């Protein structure tokens with residue numbers, strides 16, 4: 403067995419980078435609320451606003467991981483509350499299929515998460531974010547970027 | 560067939576194979592009498608599977624002397640990379656021929672593994688392998704003052720365009736006679752399409768499938784079935800029958816040969832032009848058809864697709880956004 407898959411585990415300074423796709427009608431507003439209520443949560447999230455969790459194409463998630471995101475969090479409206487009625491169910495179905503592909507590709511389950519967080523649930527958002535950051539921190543960096551560089555380097559003509 | 564005449568004015572063409580099964584070579588032969596017209600019009604200057612020209616013959620050519628070179632197979636070893644680079648230099652137009660060269664193909668599924676695990680399985684661990692001395696291939700071997708060498712086997716399988724600049728792609732496992740002839744005629748006509756064109760229509764396979772009229776607008780599947788588990792109706796859209804058919808995510812051009820043979824499309828023509836990750840596209844398409852909003856039920860329905868990676872990335876793992884399974888190490892192997 404060669405080195406660990408996740409070198410950097412246990413190193414103190416590792417700050418995971420987590421890409422969040424938040425629905426504009428709920429989770430994004432929860433993040434807004436968390437901000438205006440001056441709540442403190444882990445600063446590791448990079449939030450991308452989408453119009454609905456159903457807008458999140460699996461390719462967005464794959465792209466995020468390929469470009470070096472250590473985790474991806476999708477936030478949508480609670481079941482029954484989607485502004486477009488079915489978008490969050492679509493997201494849920496995709497999530498489960500994509501999750502299986504990701505774990506098969508060596509991306510651990512804790513790195514990819516789907517959560518229903520309404521506009522008023524800033525507390526819950528904070529708890530989810532903090533929890534996810536801790537779990538991903540424990541897994542260590544995904545190192546996609548150096549991996550992709552190594553991949554490209556070898557074939558540079 | 561081969562011009563012995565060095566000053567032939569016919570355009571020069573060559574075929575080469577990298578990590579492939581030989582099916583693409585077969586596809587060229589399958590052009591049957593149609594190949595004769597092609598052979599009439601060109602001079603085949605290099606084709607290891609059929610003609611006795613050597614690498615040194617190619618090396619002796621001028622740069623750009625070959626009009627078109629068709630390379631099939633993925634790049635799995637350094638020798639293939641070198642040949643790809645050499646042929647690139649000698650050819651005006653380099654065509655990635657077939658799924659392996661275009662997207663990585665079936666050999667590309669080896670990107671779920673790495674060199675060490677592949678060697679361990681093949682040379683040591685397979686139940687049918689008898690290798691008491693644990694002999695595994697080495698890149699060089701010395702005996703009696705002479706040394707022999709083998710190409711380096713990479714951890715990662717690559718598409719042709721991850722190794723050299725590619726002008727056009729001929730999709731398919733293998734490309735069908737119709738699209739091969741179409742491509743050859745296009746190239747000979749001198750009226751070249753924009754660089755990087757995939758020489759097959761940029762629409763989904765469903766558009767040319769004879770069953771498309773029975774494909775419902777909105778599907779709500781409560782069960783996915785595998786072809787051997789059911790008697791497949793020969794006229795109804797396969798997806799409507801619960802059989803995962805990759806048609807909606809796959810580029811057209813094959814005229815739905817598999818579906819006509821009553822088997823689902825497995826995606827060998829790869830994605831249409833705007834898709835960045837073929838498997839991601841399939842996930843979006845299939846998951847949307849699951850007919851339940853209940854989480855447990857959704858998982859149960861999706862579990863009926865037994866091997867998502869092998870099904871969605873059967874021909875395209877190296878060209879996917881992730882390219883390969885995460886390796887245990889970064890850079891301990893340089894590939």
Ligand code: SF4
Nearest residue numbers: 765768796797804806
């Ligand atoms: S899903 Fe398959 S069977 Fe149905 S129309 Fe598309 S290609 Fe044909």
Ligand code: FES
Nearest residue numbers: 425454479484485
């Ligand atoms: S609008 Fe929020 S998930 Fe659809």
